[in-house]
Amino acid sequence: MTIRARVTGAFLAAVLSTTAFNGAFAADDTIKVGILHSLSGTMAISETTLKDAMLMLIEEQNKKGGLLGKKLEAVVVDPASDWPLFAEKARELISVNKVSAVFGCWTSVSRKSVLPVFEELNSILFYPVQYEGEESQRNVFYTGAAPNQQAIPAVDYLMENEEVERWVLAGTDYVYPRTTNKILEAYLISKGVKPEDIMINYTPFGHSDWQTIVSDIKKFGSAGKKTAVVSTINGDANVPFYKELANQGIKAEDIPVVAFSVGEEELAGLDTGPLVGHLAAWNYFQSVDNPANAEFIKTWKAYTKNDKRVTNDPMEAHYIGFNMWLKAVEKAGTTDTDAVLDAMVGISVPNLSGGYSTMMPNHHITKPVLIGEIQADGQFETVWETPGLVVGDEWSDYLPDSKDLISDWRAPMSCGNFNVSTGKCGGKGS
Amino acid sequence: MHRIARTLLLAFLLVAAIAPGLRAEEPLRELIDALGQAKLSDMDEHIAALAKTGDPKVVPVLEALGEGNLYARKADGQVFLTKESGSTLSLTDPVSGESVGEAPKAALSKVKVNNGVRRAVRSALGSLTLLSPDRDARLKAAQSVLQSPNAEALGAIEDALAAEKDGEVRALLEQARATTLIISDRPVEEKRQAVRLLKENGGREALSILSAALNAADDSLKPDIEAAVASIEQSQALWAAGQNVWYGLSLGSVLLLAAIGLAITFGVMGIINMAHGEMVMLGAYTTFLVQEVIRDSLPGLFDWSLAIALPLAFLVTGTVGLAMERGVIRFLYGRPLETLLATWGISLILQQAVRTIFGPTNREVGNPSWMSGAFELGGLTVTWNRLWIILFALAVFAALLFLLKKTPMGLQMRAVTQNRRMASSMGIRTPWVDALTFALGSGIAGMAGVALSQIDNVSPNLGQGYIIDSFMVVVFGGVGNLWGTLVGAFSLGILNKFLEPYAGAVLGKILVLVLIILFIQKRPRGLFALKGRAVEA
Amino acid sequence: MITSFLVKSLDRTILIAAALLLALAVLVPALNLLTAPDHPLHVPTYLVSLFGKYLTYALLALALDLVWGFCGILSLGHAAFFALGGYAMGMYLMRQIGARGSYGNPLLPDFMVFLNWKELPWFWYGFDMFWFAALMVVVVPGLIAFVFGWFAFRSRVNGVYLSIITQAMTYALLLAFFRNDMGFGGNNGLTDFKDILGFNIQADGTRAALFAASALALALSLVVTSGIVRSKFGKVLVALRDAESRTRFLGYRVEHMKLFAFTVSAMMAGVAGALYVPQVGIINPGEFEPGNSIEVVIWTAVGGRGTLIGPIIGAILVNGGKSIFTAAFPEFWLFALGGLFVLVTLFLPKGVVGTAQQYLARRKAHRAAERQDGESDKEQGATAPEAMAAE
Structure with a gap:
């Protein structure tokens, strides 16, 4: 018993002392930025890079003199790909470390897990990954692509340039592919594609045996119509999928695969020789040729001390989000959440694809959409680009229940799900 | 002026x-x-x-x-x-x-x-090189005109066909001629012959061409094409069953490779080795390192990279296994459940160590040329890498069986695991035999990692994906029995692949798990249960 | 009879621990709600919900200890019962959202609306009522454990075979709940809860109440499990743990006893899950992950298997460590955690509490021996974990 009490006591003391320790730091003359990306577990593979990118951006900003005359200080925690732990760590960042904004999350479920925390404690989250849409929250800024900024232009490209008539929608069984495929299915049918020309297939996370599915795709593609695969297959499962494609001899010239979750980082783990010509739709490619991007790549390689490190779209999203936040804080003159939230809408900063991105009232940003083909060196070559910028559409027009909803967080409306047909703000308040 | x-x-x-x-x-x-x-x-x-x-x-x-x-x-x-x-x-x-x-x-x-553009280049190059003096170039050209038929190239194909002597190229050209003919404006009778030829040759490409031609075809030709399509589809369906068995064997071989090391450390020694997956991962990373060195300094050796990586992976993971056994596990004999905790801890440490050293992202491990691509065997598509992995898995199994049954080392291992005290009094140095057995199991896991690096991600999470399946295979087959592991792996693989087309990948896997649970009720000690007193110990 | 049960169950250690938990249940919420934020004794809400979470983990570990520590069933699927209880609670909380979801649909949760579900699946009926959900929290895990155990124990599946099939069970459930077609929200799970029993789930008062409820549930479970293991039935459980065949030959229906313990334990795990979900605000299939079940085993082992206090200490220690390390050394905490597991198995084979008890017992025995030679054997024989050494 005495030992038990002692152990508990020691432990409580430890917790309280870290709290006190952190509290002491908060009084210091820095502005704290929280970084909430998994550094271990299944998502570490994607998220660790974003943590490094954020640390680099913060370091660069400090070299330029920080923000509001103070230095920025990064607070890194590891939510370990464990969704409830995301909520716990978010709470810790906001209420214990007193961060001014948090950059983080990758999977939709991690975002969903932290949303109530940001709402309750009134802080700011920048979410850098393409996602399924159907959400707009006051405390969150979505710097990744909504489905209309990635999926729909990609399908348009295939329809126009490759004359695709038959579609395989293959995805991992979770909410992003499900929603994206629902939207795409509705979109394709609205374009006159027959339902029997659409094949939808879902696989579990980390699926590694693709033999049957790839051969099904081959079979589906031998009906005499030009066929393409729209892949929303998630990170880890992509490598075995592409390896199987290459080995079964599916060439991009015959059945192109357009992916929404495969970027430079994923390709770094692959021999891309046999994959040349398969496509990806993003808002940024490392190969985009302009001075800002060249500078960014140079800094990144120097920061990671690795000449082979690649950049990717979510990194660019953090770059945009971080610069927007800096600008908004400067405009507001304070890091106070409400003031920054007000200042954010309308902020415009250069993106890395050679233009400007603007924060819209729905907390999504404007982006160009690029379609790239995989090259033998693991990079993408842009083969098509939207003529202008595309505004992120949070509530898809192709889903029956969300087409009447809009979001506008500016003063009079201040609503994330305003129903234009009833003229009421959906679930706001109570 | x-x-x-x-x-x-x-x-x-x-x-x-x-x-x-x-x-x-x-x-x-x-x-x-x-x-x-x-x-x-x-x-x-x-x-x-x-x-x-x-x-x-x-x-x-x-x-x-x-x-x-x-x-x-x-x-x-x-x-x-x-x-x-x-x-x-x-x-x-x-x-x-x-x-x-x-x-x-x-x-x-x-x-x-x-x-x-690449399609246009392919078809242009095809007709340009049809008459090349080089046989391989002609073969390639014939393939490309077959893959992207273009009505304008028909004349060139026929010229080439007239001049061609080589049998293989001729066969391809015949097919190419037939496919091109169907979309050209030649008379119906010639087209009918072409359809017949395609029907005889069969295959998925023919199916694709014929179904595409169906819409545009002359009314008098339609019944022929429809019949041809139906006949090809029928033979495809027959082959599909065979293809499923092949996929199942291939999946089974992957399961066997992943599980076979565990059949030693868990099956024979009784250690619930949660770090087994990490041994597989270390083997895969060894392959990566070998390839990295080869790419930098000896690019000519790339096709040998796997052969070089195999013994190295065995040594590396074997050494790690030896260190684990000497450092931790030897204190835990007789407490099997506690090995679970310690090895789980070790697996966390190994994962994080690899993540710290190599970074969290996937690493590129290339396929040597002899492991790339596929070939057709009747109606079956057989990919080279899968074929090699099946052969490799069987070879590892045979070697292990030989080692355990026919060598003095194997005799000692079996003696120690069956009756430690007796073995010890016969003069066997049991601690060393334990250490070597564990090192052997780990080393084999490392060799499996070399093979799995060819089809899967090489990332710190690699091992996690296989650990549960491996335990299922060993337990299903019967703990302590190598043949059980073999039969278990292949039957689970084939079962999974036969369920997948009907139930989908996810439901198929759930059904397999439920079947394992039910099976264990029926045979509580797995497929090949050990008999005798050793069981109760 | 109930009084005798209570009296028997309340040995001094358990009594003190339960009292301590009750005190916590009152004191922590009071310090959280009644003191000003800058008061030295103020407990921030952050810590309240953090410790509330630990308490539910402790309850889960206690449930596992009942079957593993006292009955010898190493379940590698206990997190599944925890998650099932959590889902039952999550479904109630989902139904409470009502028309306040993004789409304003009064009946269907958001994830069903945007995936074009037209009506509520049958298994969601009734979850709008708290009593029904509360019932399901114990019935669903209990029923699954009962059916599973009924087959497994009757077929005399034991040892690692049993462990592996419990793992297969949780893995199959994981895959099933990941499927969006199942109607449980797929990978995103259930989230965005608004209120529980009419109280705003984000309010400090609600959090404090949930903490108190967790502490109470843990105290109650402690008393109940203590009652079970100290009864005659509990003695037979320990007997069958140490020598199953002998116990069977003595005429006990071993499989019935195991089944009872397994089912009760699963129900406790379900309650833990139900208390966990409103405090963390999300339930998703990740909770079924086989790794989670292994972690529960580790908490129990760290604290001390076969002691009732051990699992509680273990769960709080390991999770507390995790909370601190993931913030203090985000890149290296896995080394610390992994190292902890290895060191504990090597140097504290009986866990923290087990080792402490052993030490105390030895000291006591030593003293007794000094006073009165020959009495020490009996003392040692009475300590429960001592029996484990035989394994």
Whole structure:
């Protein structure tokens, strides 16, 4: 018993002392930025890079003199790909470390897990990954692509340039592919594609045996119509999928695969020789040729001390989000959440694809959409680009229940799900 | 005035005099340079124009275009064939075929290609090289005209067919002729024959061509095509069952590889080795390192990389296993459940160590050429890497069986695991036998990692994906019995692949798990249960 | 009879621990709600919900200890019962959202609306009522454990075979709940809860109440499990743990006893899950992950298997460590955690509490021996974990 009490006591003391320790730091003359990306577990593979990118951006900003005359200080925690732990760590960042904004999350479920925390404690989250849409929250800024900024232009490209008539929608069984495929299915049918020309297939996370599915795709593609695969297959499962494609001899010239979750980082783990010509739709490619991007790549390689490190779209999203936040804080003159939230809408900063991105009232940003083909060196070559910028559409027009909803967080409306047909703000308040 | 007119006249005369020599070259150069300015959407026409010249110099140009090695000089728009050397490109003049020095990448811009361009290049190259003296080039050409049939190439194909002597190329050309014929404007009777030929040859490509042709076909031809499609589909369905068995065997071999090391450490020694998956991962990372060294210094050895990696992976993971056994596990004998906790801890440490050293992202492990691609066996598509993995898994199994049953080392291992005290009193150094057995199991896991690196991610999470399946296989087959592991792996693999087409990948896997649970109720000690007193101990 | 049960179950250690938990249940919420934020004794809400979470983990570990520590069933699927209880609670909380979801649909949760579900699946009926959900929290895990155990124990599946099939069970459930077609929200799970029993789930008061409820549930479970293991039935459980065949030959229906313990334990795990979900605000299939179940085993082992206090200490220690390390050394905390597991198995084979008890017992025995030679054997024989050494 005495030992038990002692152990508990020691432990409580430890917790309280870290709290006190952190509290002491908060009084210091820095502005704290929280970084909430998994550094271990299944998502570490994607998220660790974003943590490094954020640390680099913060370091660069400090070299330029920080923000509001103070230095920025990064607070890194590891939510370990464990969704409830995301909520716990978010709470810790906001209420214990007193961060001014948090950059983080990758999977939709991690975002969903932290949303109530940001709402309750009134802080700011920048979410850098393409996602399924159907959400707009006051405390969150979505710097990744909504489905209309990635999926729909990609399908348009295939329809126009490759004359695709038959579609395989293959995805991992979770909410992003499900929603994206629902939207795409509705979109394709609205374009006159027959339902029997659409094949939808879902696989579990980390699926590694693709033999049957790839051969099904081959079979589906031998009906005499030009066929393409729209892949929303998630990170880890992509490598075995592409390896199987290459080995079964599916060439991009015959059945192109357009992916929404495969970027430079994923390709770094692959021999891309046999994959040349398969496509990806993003808002940024490392190969985009302009001075800002060249500078960014140079800094990144120097920061990671690795000449082979690649950049990717979510990194660019953090770059945009971080610069927007800096600008908004400067405009507001304070890091106070409400003031920054007000200042954010309308902020415009250069993106890395050679233009400007603007924060819209729905907390999504404007982006160009690029379609790239995989090259033998693991990079993408842009083969098509939207003529202008595309505004992120949070509530898809192709889903029956969300087409009447809009979001506008500016003063009079201040609503994330305003129903234009009833003229009421959906679930706001109570 | 007068002077100017005279000069002009002179110039005109000069040009006219040189022109015949230039005429052959300049339009070609113009056509090639035009590629540098063309929009992606007009490329088809430019390629067709180039192909129409029939000039053999066009072939390397188109090849370079298809491979993305064609660059235009930014200064004057001239197009060159290039070869990458570091940050500069070495340039070759496309018309003269001579090297014209090097230029920095920034001074040139790449001629853009997309899938459409590559398709056009493929079909143009096909008809251009049909008459090449090189047999392999003709074979490739025949394949490409078969893959992208183009009605205009029909004449060229027929010419080539008339001249062709080689059997294999002929067969391909016959097929190519038939496919092209169907979409051409030839008489119906000839088309009917072509349909018959395609029907006899069968295969998925034929099915694709025939179904595409169906819509545009003449009414009198339609029944023939429909019949052909139906007959091909029927034979495909028959082959599909065989294909499923093959997929099942292939999945089974992966399970066998993943589980076989565990059959030693868990099955024979009784250690619930949660770090088993990490041994597989270390083996895969060894392969990565070997390939990295080869890429940097000895590119010629790349095809041997796996052969070099195998013994190295065995040594590396075997040593890690030895260290684990000596450092931790030997204190835990007789407490099997506690080995679970310790090895779980070790697995966390190993994962994080690899993540710290190699980074969290996937690492590239390439397929050697003998493990790439596929071949057709009747109606089956057999990929080389899967075939090798099945053979490798069986070889490892056989070697292990031999080691355990026929060597003194194996005898000692079995003696120690069956009755430690007795073995010890017979003079066997049981601690060393334990250590070596564990090292052996770990080493085999490492070799499995070399094979699995060919089909899966090489990332710190690699092992996690296999650990549960491995335990299922060993337990299903019967703990302590190698044959059980073999039969267990292959039956689970085939069962899974037969369920997948009906139930889908997810539900199929759930059903397999439920079946395992039910099976264990029926045979609580697995497929091949050990008998005797040892069981209760 | 109930009094005798209570009296028997309340040995001094358990009594003190339960009292301590009750005190916590009152004190922590009071310090959280009644003191000003800058008061030295103020407990921030952050810590309240953090410790509330630990308490539910402790309850889960206690449930596992009942079957593993006292009955010898190493379940590698206990997190599944925890998650099932959590889902039952999550479904109630989802139904409470009502028309306040993004789409304003009064009946269907958001994830069903945007995936074009037209009506509520049958298994969601009734979850709008708290009593029904509360019932399901114990019935669903209990029923699954009962059916599973009924087959497994009757077929005399034991040892690692049993462990592996419990793992197969949780893995199959994981895959099933990941499927969006199942109607449980797929990978995103259930989230965005608004209120529980009419109280705003984000309010400090609600959090404090949930903490108190967790502490109470843990105290109650402690008393109940203590009652079970100290009863005659509990003695037989320990007997069958140490020598199953002998116990069977003595005429006990071993499989019935195991089944009872397994089912009760699963129900406790379900309650833990139900208390966990409103405090963390999300339930998703990740909770079924086989790794989570292994972690529960580790908490129990760290604290001390076969002691009732051990699992509680273990769960709080390991999770507390995790909370601190993931913030203090985000890149290296796995080394610390992994190292902890290895060191504990090597140097504290009986866990923290087990080792402490052993030490105390030895000291006591030593003293007794000094006073009165020959009495020490009996003392040692009475300590429960001592029996484990035989394994």
